[in-house]
Amino acid sequence: MSLLDDARKRINEVDAQMADLFEQRMQAVEDVIRYKVEHQMDVLDTGREKDVLKRNMGLIKQDKYKDSYLAFMEDMLKISKDYQKSVIYHDTVGYQGVQGAFSHIASEKVFPYRKKRNFASFEDVFQAVCQNEIAYGVIPFENSFTGEVGEVLDLLLRYDVYIQQIYDLKISQNLLGVKGATLQDIKQVYSKDQAIYQSKQFLEGRGYELIPYPNTALAAEYVAKQNDKTKAAIAAKENAELYGLDILAEDINTSEQNTTRFIIIGKKLVKEGNRFSMIFTAKHEAGALVKAMEVISKHGFNMESIKSRSIKNKPWAYYFYVEIDGNLQDTKVVELLMEMNEVCEDVKLLGAYTKESRDEK
Numbered sequence: 463m464s465l466l467d468d469a470r471k472r473i474n475e476v477d478a479q480m481a482d483l484f485e486q487r488m489q490a491v492e493d494v495i496r497y498k499v500e501h502q503m504d505v506l507d508t509g510r511e512k513d514v515l516k517r518n519m520g521l522i523k524q525d526k527y528k529d530s531y532l533a534f535m536e537d538m539l540k541i542s543k544d545y546q547k548s549v550i551y552h553d554t555v556g557y558q559g560v561q562g563a564f565s566h567i568a569s570e571k572v573f574p575y576r577k578k579r580n581f582a583s584f585e586d587v588f589q590a591v592c593q594n595e596i597a598y599g600v601i602p603f604e605n606s607f608t609g610e611v612g613e614v615l616d617l618l619l620r621y622d623v624y625i626q627q628i629y630d631l632k633i634s635q636n637l638l639g640v641k642g643a644t645l646q647d648i649k650q651v652y653s654k655d656q657a658i659y660q661s662k663q664f665l666e667g668r669g670y671e672l673i674p675y676p677n678t679a680l681a682a683e684y685v686a687k688q689n690d691k692t693k694a695a696i697a698a699k700e701n702a703e704l705y706g707l708d709i710l711a712e713d714i715n716t717s718e719q720n721t722t723r724f725i726i727i728g729k730k731l732v733k734e735g736n737r738f739s740m741i742f743t744a745k746h747e748a749g750a751l752v753k754a755m756e757v758i759s760k761h762g763f764n765m766e767s768i769k770s771r772s773i774k775n776k777p778w779a780y781y782f783y784v785e786i787d788g789n790l791q792d793t794k795v796v797e798l799l800m801e802m803n804e805v806c807e808d809v810k811l812l813g814a815y816t817k818e819s820r821d822e823k
């Protein structure tokens with residue numbers, strides 16, 4: 463037996479023991495999870511980690527292995543924390559904003575039975591997905607009235623998440639007042655500027671004082687707290703129940719077609735679906751964008767949407783977001799992605815999802 467064969471035989475034996483020990487460690491971690499959930503404790507315990515590292519480092523006899531072992535143990539702790547979070551938060555859905563906001567309503571429609579957690583910013587939701595603190599994030603992507611949410615495109619470019627599903631929510635604005643109030647009582651109306659704008663036709667000639675508020679759900683909460691019959695909020699119907707308000711006028715928004723498309727993001731690439739999205743940056747040479755477009759059409763794909771955004775910190779450089787009809791499991795798509803990689807500077811697959819055809823809607 464050669465030296466290499468012998469060494470590999472010993473490695474195999476050690477690996478077998480380590481696999482067994484790994485499972486034993488994870489079994490202990492399962493009990494930690496049970497205890498932490500019961501006592502509502504955080505997954506991270508920095509004090510305990512320091513102890514673990516110190517004690518285990520003391521077990522290493524040869525100094526030359528210490529750095530590697532430290533890295534190994536740190537990885538082990540990360541694996542343990544990631545696993546704990548994936549078990550504890552597997553059914554949690556995150557959204558940006560307060561309860562009653564449209565993102566919250568969309569989360570309830572898509573995941574009626576899962577726990578919800580709200581965050582201050584879109585970026586916080588992306589981060590929470592990446593760190594396993596939530597299983598999914600529900601994020602507004604574009605509105606038929608006001609256009610795309612550019613910041614979300616930038617976040618899709620930066621974070622390692624995938625679009626797994628899309629959901630179209632019909633946005634309906636309503637005038638909500640305190641219990642017993644009538645339209646005649648109202649003097650002041652609170653809401654987000656966009657909602658006021660969308661309800662312009664209804665508001666015209668009524669003499670209400672229009673007061674902008676950071677968002678529709680907060681406006682509803684404010685009106686409920688004031689408990690004043692002269693104040694009303696423009697918000698989604700769901701806020702009436704949430705904050706104990708009456709619906710004084712329903713569907714007051716001008717455009718009946720006002721729909722917001724939400725994307726459901728997660729850490730895994732789900733390959734099923736009849737549409738997929740990608741982001742690419744064209745090479746800095748003449749005709750580079752045309753080349754990319756040609757690759758898409760050459761493979762016979764139908765491009766449903768294209769958007770361009772400037773790249774932060776790179777003046778006059780752009781990236782492109784495209785939506786294409788097709789199934790990621792199709793070999794044609796694999797070929798397309800390979801060729802796109804050749805003609806573009808960067809290509810990032812954003813995920814696959816099912817889009818109903820327009821006729822079905």
Ligand SMILES: O=C(O)C(=O)C[C@]1(C(=O)O)C=C[C@@H](O)C=C1
Pocket residue numbers: 491494505506507508510511514538539542543
């Ligand atoms: O002892 C704990 O509290 C654990 O959650 C286990 C563990 C570990 O895997 O050793 C993991 C995460 C904590 O930050 C500390 C230690």
